[in-house]
Amino acid sequence: MTPFAALHHQDAPLLLPNAWDHASAAALAARGFAAIGTTSLGVAAAGLADGAGTSRAETLLLARRLGRGAFLLSVDAEGGFSDDPAAVAELAGELAAAGAVGVNLEDGRADGTLTPAALHAAKIAAVKAAVPDLFVNARTDTHWLGVPDPVEETAQRLTLYQQAGADGVFVPGLTEEEGIAALAGSVRVPLNILYSPTGPTLSRLGELGVRRVSLGSLLFRSALEAAVRTAVDVRENRTPTGRPPSYAEVQRLTGSD
Template sequence: MHRTGAPLLLPNAWDHASAAALASHGFPAIGTTSLGVAAAAGLPDGCGATRDETLRLAARLGAGGFLLSVDVEGGFGDDPAGVAELARELAVAGAVGINIEDGRADGGLAPAELHAAKISAVKEAVPSLFVNARTDTHWLPGSGRGAETLRRLTAYQQAGCDGVFVPGLTDPARIAELVGMLEVPLNILYSPGGPTVPELAALGVRRVSLGSLLHRRALAAAVAAAVDVRSGRPVSGEAFTYAQVQALAGTGIERDMRMAGSSGMWHSSQRKHSC
């Protein structure tokens, strides 16, 4: 699905309803957003605190009828074997890809060699899993990030990744230059102030992610609607009907019932949630 001239546009969901709604509008592949998953759980993003939440969401979305890529931050640990085990669990849950980043909670970068070791371990454990290796060099201040970006992407390619991701890169000339240097698809994070998807396609980009954009816009829309109601103004914009949202729950209920049936743990609380 990573085609030159027709890049994969990957919207990022944060729960079952958002993923199901996107799938119902024709998106064949959906990623998760670590910010959205963390925020929904009241936890910080990028700190390795949401391993359990990420696995639970993957289990819920893995049989959703769309291709699932899971954002695993930095792999929730620095032990390559532990990251490989996480990859196995995600693959069992139904994920076909992961996005793994070298950015750290302190604002720095993990050693390129360590990140490459994680990639190698994942590919050895689950060869079929699409590993999108992300470097956060363009989100860091300072000069020389172009050379460091290429050094890291080269190391990640050699480690066996299937694609590379450079969020924060929006300069068309630099994007085109990187495309020409890479052997794997380049993933760019869509920016409202950056190139459009057709423009990125013309530059040779083969994957475009929306990251946390949809989650942040959803939060802004919810707050705006509440403020409008409080202020006596009409609520602008469209909303899903109750029936439309209720219909999105179908696949989630079926998934829960299959999982519960295999473990013999379909409790009364789960029956309540299915009604």
């Protein structure tokens, strides 16, 4: 078992915060987070649409910037930026070469549909064949996209994804405790849930059987909100609240001092 995989088998769930650049990753690592993911929304926010399969180069570039950091890196690779399993496996190899130890592969598409389950399973199998030690977190967007019977569809897809070799499964949009507990008890690999401020707490998710909790784009969106709030406070002659890191502290985090 790799060190990253082992983090999914502790007493408490692995809390995986998601960074969008070197400074955000370094700041999280400095506060003791052993593993950090990337957020596709944060990567795409440079001017590309999230989930549209257009940010392959940017995703790989960020992995190369973060992959040698003092933390374990898992990369959000959307759907692998291709429907060709061989091309997805090639990307996975490049991400692993950059230092990534995990990858998140999702079956949701930009048009609101789901990738055929067999095709997504083929992508997972191709990645595991090419890079056996890379932790593949197979995500299904059944609950996010409002499929007619998300419980049954989720179960069918996760069965296929596990058979294909997925090391973990991820079901964003599922926040109801009974559903989370039932799903955690039905899968044989670690279950990943997306944290929701209106859903169960981290400790409660652990009690329900969740082994990994992702923050997704929450930190990036919170940073945007804080930046705009600070600018508005200054414009309205209010003293900004909070204590942002100093210029020197950011320089030290990014190794640019």
